[in-house]
Amino acid sequence: MRLPRIFRTAPFRLTVIILGLFASSALAFLAYIYVATAGEATRRTDQEITREMHSLVAAYDRAGVDAVNQSLIERAASERPFLYLLMKPDQKKISGSIEESPVEKFTGAPTWASFAVTDLDAQGHTMKHPARGLQQRLSGGQVLFVGADVGEDQAYVDKITRASQGAGALVVVLGLLLGILVSRNVTRSMTGLTEVVDAVRNGDLGARAQLRGTRDEFDELAAGINEMLDRLERSMAGHRHAGDAIAHDLRSPLTRLRARLEVAYLDVEAGKGDPTQALAQALEDTDGVLKTFGAVLSIARLQAAGAAPDPVLFDPSELAANISELYEPLCEDKGIDFAAELQNDLQARGNREFLAQALANILDNAVKYTPSGGAIMLRVRRRSSGEIEFSVTDTGPGVPDGDRERVVERFVRLENSRNEPGAGLGLSLVAAVAEAHGGRLELAEGPGKVGEMGPGLRVALILPRA
Amino acid sequence: MRILIVEDDLEAADAMERGLTEAGNACTRAADGEEGLTAARDGEFDVMIVDRMMPKMNGVQLIETIRREGDQTPVLFLSALGEVGDRVEGLKAGGDDYLVKPYAFAELIARVEALARRRETGSVHTLLRVGELEMDLIGRTVHRQGKEIDLQPREFQLLEFMMRHAGQSVTRTMLLEKVWEYHFDPQTNVIDVHISRLRSKIDKGFDRPMLQTVRGAGYRLDA
Numbered sequence: 001m002r003l004p005r006i007f008r009t010a011p012f013r014l015t016v017i018i019l020g021l022f023a024s025s026a027l028a029f030l031a032y033i034y035v036a037t038a039g040e041a042t043r044r045t046d047q048e049i050t051r052e053m054h055s056l057v058a059a060y061d062r063a064g065v066d067a068v069n070q071s072l073i074e075r076a077a078s079e080r081p082f083l084y085l086l087m088k089p090d091q092k093k094i095s096g097s098i099e100e101s102p103v104e105k106f107t108g109a110p111t112w113a114s115f116a117v118t119d120l121d122a123q124g125h126t127m128k129h130p131a132r133g134l135q136q137r138l139s140g141g142q143v144l145f146v147g148a149d150v151g152e153d154q155a156y157v158d159k160i161t162r163a164s165q166g167a168g169a170l171v172v173v174l175g176l177l178l179g180i181l182v183s184r185n186v187t188r189s190m191t192g193l194t195e196v197v198d199a200v201r202n203g204d205l206g207a208r209a210q211l212r213g214t215r216d217e218f219d220e221l222a223a224g225i226n227e228m229l230d231r232l233e234r235s236m237a238g239h240r241h242a243g244d245a246i247a248h249d250l251r252s253p254l255t256r257l258r259a260r261l262e263v264a265y266l267d268v269e270a271g272k273g274d275p276t277q278a279l280a281q282a283l284e285d286t287d288g289v290l291k292t293f294g295a296v297l298s299i300a301r302l303q304a305a306g307a308a309p310d311p312v313l314f315d316p317s318e319l320a321a322n323i324s325e326l327y328e329p330l331c332e333d334k335g336i337d338f339a340a341e342l343q344n345d346l347q348a349r350g351n352r353e354f355l356a357q358a359l360a361n362i363l364d365n366a367v368k369y370t371p372s373g374g375a376i377m378l379r380v381r382r383r384s385s386g387e388i389e390f391s392v393t394d395t396g397p398g399v400p401d402g403d404r405e406r407v408v409e410r411f412v413r414l415e416n417s418r419n420e421p422g423a424g425l426g427l428s429l430v431a432a433v434a435e436a437h438g439g440r441l442e443l444a445e446g447p448g449k450v451g452e453m454g455p456g457l458r459v460a461l462i463l464p465r466a
Numbered sequence: 467m468r469i470l471i472v473e474d475d476l477e478a479a480d481a482m483e484r485g486l487t488e489a490g491n492a493c494t495r496a497a498d499g500e501e502g503l504t505a506a507r508d509g510e511f512d513v514m515i516v517d518r519m520m521p522k523m524n525g526v527q528l529i530e531t532i533r534r535e536g537d538q539t540p541v542l543f544l545s546a547l548g549e550v551g552d553r554v555e556g557l558k559a560g561g562d563d564y565l566v567k568p569y570a571f572a573e574l575i576a577r578v579e580a581l582a583r584r585r586e587t588g589s590v591h592t593l594l595r596v597g598e599l600e601m602d603l604i605g606r607t608v609h610r611q612g613k614e615i616d617l618q619p620r621e622f623q624l625l626e627f628m629m630r631h632a633g634q635s636v637t638r639t640m641l642l643e644k645v646w647e648y649h650f651d652p653q654t655n656v657i658d659v660h661i662s663r664l665r666s667k668i669d670k671g672f673d674r675p676m677l678q679t680v681r682g683a684g685y686r687l688d689a
Contacts, residue, residue, distance in 0.1 A: 290568060291651065294548075301549070309551060325620060326646060329659040353550050357650040364653040426653065 011186040015179025019172065026171055030164040037160055041153035042132075046112075049134050052082055053146045060138050068144070069095050082148055083117065083133060089141035101145050103135045110136040117149060130154050189218040196225060205233050239304060249296050250289065257285040295429055298357075302432040308351040311437075313466060316388050317342035319352060320380045323359045327367065335372035341379045348388045349466040350437045355390075358433040361426040362392045362459050369396035374453055386465035387439070393446050393458040404443040430461060439463040467491045467512040467582050472502030472528065473544065474520045482515065485571050486578070499523025506532050511539050512582045515574075518545035518556060526559040533560035540581035544569070550649065572637060572683035579634040596632040597689030599668065599676060601625065610668060620645070621664050628664075628677065628687040637684035661685055 060068045065086070072084045076097050085096035091106070093099065102115035117131045133147025192209050199207035208229065209222035261282050267273030302308070324340045331338035359378075366376045374395035383389050399407055408431045431441045439462045446456020469491050473479040476497065483493045494509060496502035500522045506514060518525040529541050541563075543556040548566035556564045563577050594601040600609045606622060608615045617625065623645050628636065638657040642648050661677065669675040678686045 287570075294651070309549070322646070326648075326652075326656050326660075329663055330654060330656050333659050333662075351550070353649060356648055360648070360650065360652050367654055 005187075009183040009187050012179045012183040015175065015182055019175035019179065022175065023168065023171055026168060030167070034157070034160060034164070038153075038157040041156060042150070045132060045148050045150050045153060046134075049082070049132070049146050049148050053134050053136065053144070056084075056144060056146065057136075057138065060140070060144075065094070065138070065140060065142055068138075072096060082146055083131060084147075085145040087143040087145070089137075089143065091143055094142070096145070098145075098147070101135055101143070102131075102133065102147075103145065106135060106143065108137050110134060113147075115147075117147075119149075193218070193222055193225060196222075196229075200229065205229065205236065235304075235306070246296050246300060250293060253285070253289045253292055257282065257289060260285060298354075299429050299432045302354070302429075302436040305436065307438075308354055308433070308436040311350050312352065313347055313349050314352055316346050316348040316355075316390065316463070317344060317380045319356060320359060320378055320390060323356055323363065324378055326360070327363045330367055331376055334367060334370075336367065336370050337375040339375070339377050341377065341381075343381045346380065346382055346388055347466045348463050350463060354433045354436070355461075355463075358430040358461055359390060359392075361430050362390075362461065365426050365459070366392050366394040366396065366457075369457070370394040371396065371453070383462070388463040388465070389460050390463075391458060391460040393456060395446060395450070395453045395456045398446055398455045398457045399443060401445075407443070408441060427459070430459070434461050434463075437463050467578075468494070468510065469578065470494050470496065470502070470505055470509065470511045470514040470539075472496045472499070472505070472514065472520070472525065473517040474498055475517070481571070482574065485575065489575055491578075499525065499528045502528050503531060506537060506539070507535070513578050514539050514541045515578065516541055516543055516561075518543055518547065518552075526556065529560045542574075542577055542581055548649075553649065570637075570682075572635065572680075573639060576635045576637050576640060576683060580631050580636065580640065583631060583634060594626065594629045596629045596687060597676060599629065599687075601629055608668070610672060615667055617664075617667060620660070621667065624660060624664055625668065628685070632687045632689060635680045635683040635686050640684070 056068055056071065059071055068086060072086055072095050075082065076084065083097050085098050085101055086094045087096075087101065088094055091101060098117065102113045103111050104113075112132070112134055114130065114132050116128045119127045119129055129149045129151035131147050131149050131151075133145055135143060135145040137143050189212075196207045196209045208226050211219050211222055211226075213219070261278075264273060264275070264278030264282065268275045268278060320340065320342055324338070328338050363376070363378070370376055376395075377391075377393045379389075379391045379393070381389055381391075408427045427441070434441045442460040442462060444458045444460070446454060446458050449455045467490075469486055471479055471482055471486075471493055473482065473495075474497055479495055479497070483495060486493050494505055494511070496505045499520045502514075502516065502520075503523060506528070516525040516528060520528075523531075525543060525545075529543075532539075541561045543561040543564045544567055545552060545556065545564065546567045553564045562581055565574060565577055592602070592604050594603065598611050601622075602608075603626070608617055608622070608625065624641065627641065627645050639651065641657050641661075642650075642652075661679075665675070665677045669677055676688055678688055680686050
């Protein structure tokens with residue numbers, strides 16, 4: 001059997017648990033009150049009985065059995081709430097307000113007994129009252145019993161017990177009501193979120209939770225879910241975009257390759273043109289397409305993963321030194337002055353392979369665009385913010401201010417560089433590597449115009465502090 | 467050389483077999499991992515070329531199995547998965563080299579030859595000798611015709627690799643991977659510049675060049 005929804009909510013369950021705890025502590029509290037009050041009443045009655053017994057024993061010791069007898073008669077007339085029974089040594093009644101002793105086995109020592117007395121109420125009904133008494137032997141051998149009707153005490157205790165039960169029931173009912181109320185409230189707060197989750201599950205990634213402006217946990221959760229969905233949507237859009245971009249990126253070089261093959265085929269068929277050269281050209285084109293494909297794939301994977309794989313702690317200057325060692329002879333060959341300025345004792349965190357490739361791409365670009373007689377400077381330093389900066393400054397033509405953002409986009413190559421080889425993916429990959437490391441790519445003007453040279457370009461790959 | 471080709475792409479396997487046979491090798495083929503395992507257990511091979519992703523038993527499982535059985539034949543993995551992690555996994559399983567698809571045929575041949583050769587010169591030498599060129603691995607010195615040649619540390623490593631693979635073509639990618647330990651392709655001809663520096667040191671002033679450029683493949687050091 002399934003409980004109604006409201007009883008299955010977490011807040012309701014929680015309320016029931018708290019209610020249980022509360023009820024047991026209330027029970028303990030009432031039990032204490034019971035012991036304190038009811039126990040106290042019994043103790044007081046016992047004290048009174050003992051005092052009465054003492055005063056009668058004192059009278060007996062002073063003036064003998066007749067004096068006791070006399071006082072019993074007097075006291076019975078004065079409507080004292082005590083019950084008396086004076087007996088001969090063989091426990092036959094001499095006088096008193098009850099007929100026989102409730103003490104069953106009397107050894108002679110003072111003995112307590114609980115019993116019941118019958119009484120007639122105002123309407124003539126027989127009433128049984130609980131009573132209690134003390135029996136003891138007098139020094140002359142007679143036996144004296146003094147008791148008291150404890151009916152009123154008992155009624156008082158009963159009242160407390162009934163009140164406790166009522167209070168307990170009230171606590172439970174109020175608690176359940178409270179539980180239902182809290183559950184309702186929480187459920188209402190959750191319903192919005194559940195609806196959003198359902199909508200997203202059904203494919204509507206645009207669903208967002210309504211904020212109620214209460215700034216409570218539910219609002220925080222809703223805001224968190226909304227932000228998560230925003231990111232997810234951006235990432236999905238990125239993937240779609242990446243797919244479109246890959247299609248575009250590969251379609252154009254493949255179209256070129258196909259056209260070239262077709263022309264070569266027609267030429268060879270017509271008996272003109274050199275088939276070997278056509279095939280060599282086709283192979284070279286294919287390699288170009290594959291290189292582009294590799295770069296596109298790396299970018300797409302980095303963007304999809306959102307984080308660099310297998311990050312390690314490493315010395316960024318050592319990484320830069322290794323790459324400079326690879327590029328320095330190339331610069332020298334081209335008549336470019338190459339210098340490296342590497343700060344010691346730095347630490348960065350990232351994927352060395354990707355970062356090495358990013359640096360190589362930046363240097364590839366710098367070498368490609370810097371004319372003979374120019375200079376390239378590779379620098380690694382820690383910024384005052386704690387970020388690690390790899391920068392490559394060249395004295396090439398640079399990139400006009402308005403185009404700097406654009407060259408990082410995939411396949412953008414500026415008009416004046418069309419005749420240089422390369423797929424135009426270099427800086428996009430660098431940007432993707434930087435982003436995957438939580439860093440960024442910054443492009444700025446180089447050292448400025450000097451004669452024919454410059455103004456140059458400064459490319460900085462910035463990694464967050466390790 | 468006897469070469470086992472384990473590749474489920476039959477067309478690719480055909481091309482490989484033809485090229486390797488023309489280069490003077492004896493090839494055996496298997497079309498999936500289980501067939502490859504049987505062939506590897508039955509035959510004696512100098513090199514195995516194993517595709518990573520195959521039906522029935524993939525390349526990694528195949529190599530792990532034969533390595534457990536004590537077979538130390540050099541293995542070249544072929545794979546469409548080229549990330550560093552994939553490479554590491556392949557080498558950990560017992561592969562000796564890793565080539566990402568698609569590859570140039572010259573690259574494949576060069577790597578297969580390098581693997582077969584590595585087995586031949588498995589013992590530890592402190593002196594390498596190729597023709598009139600001598601390399602002392604402990605003293606870190608190089609002599610040609612008794613004349614000492616001064617090399618930078620990287621040039622020394624580069625020459626050591628070329629000497630260990632003397633007579634074989636080595637590709638630019640191989641040099642970048644084995645000497646510099648980078649697994650990406652630079653857009654510029656960085657390796658050529660390093661080779662030409664090395665060449666100017668070991669060949670300049672001698673009667674004939676030892677460091678040859680192999681068209682469409684890479685370089686070769688001849689005795």
